[in-house]
Amino acid sequence: MTAEQRPARQPSGIRDVTCGEGVRVVEPVNLYGCELGDRCFVGPFVEIQSGVRIGAGTRVQSHAFICEGVQIGRDCFVGHGVVFINDRFAEGRPAGGRRELWQPTRIADRVSIGSNATLLPVSVCSDVVIGAGAVVTRDITRPGTYAGNPARRLQKDTSPDPAGGSEA
Numbered sequence: 001m002t003a004e005q006r007p008a009r010q011p012s013g014i015r016d017v018t019c020g021e022g023v024r025v026v027e028p029v030n031l032y033g034c035e036l037g038d039r040c041f042v043g044p045f046v047e048i049q050s051g052v053r054i055g056a057g058t059r060v061q062s063h064a065f066i067c068e069g070v071q072i073g074r075d076c077f078v079g080h081g082v083v084f085i086n087d088r089f090a091e092g093r094p095a096g097g098r099r100e101l102w103q104p105t106r107i108a109d110r111v112s113i114g115s116n117a118t119l120l121p122v123s124v125c126s127d128v129v130i131g132a133g134a135v136v137t138r139d140i141t142r143p144g145t146y147a148g149n150p151a152r153r154l155q156k157d158t159s160p161d162p163a164g165g166s167e168a
Helices: none
Strands: 030-032 070-072 105-107 128-130 144-147
Parallel strands (some): 070 105, 128 144
16 A cells, blocks of 8 residues: 555544543543533443533443534433434535534433434433434424434323223
8 A cells, every 4th residue: 555545544532521520431432622521421432522511420322423513411311322413414415514504402401312313403301211213303392202213202101001900
């Protein structure tokens, strides 16, 4: 391979990260220019980009991708392989790094996001569960459990139990 054929290498790692007390990170990771609150946990193979803020007690599991423009509250859970997206393809194609076309995502407190969920630029209120594999395309303004593609609120089944029992 000639010098022209070799790719430019940029090592992964932890650069310019502000951490609270008791933060744990399992390497390898790619964290840069972000803030991690007290007692956060970040699993292996996670990328957290510049400007991201993660609240105290939040756990980010392996293979998650948290892009610029995301804020996550306190005591949240981000499951394995969760992906945040900041580009809605507003002009019918990728923004191509044009930050003025990116949009923010705001996750409030005590939100649990199941493995392999995808979140477009949205706001999610506190006390929400997002099911595994869900695709969140709109703001979530009511606590509850959301699942599917696009994610929708699951209604509690209030129909009588055919066996004569009752819900707890």
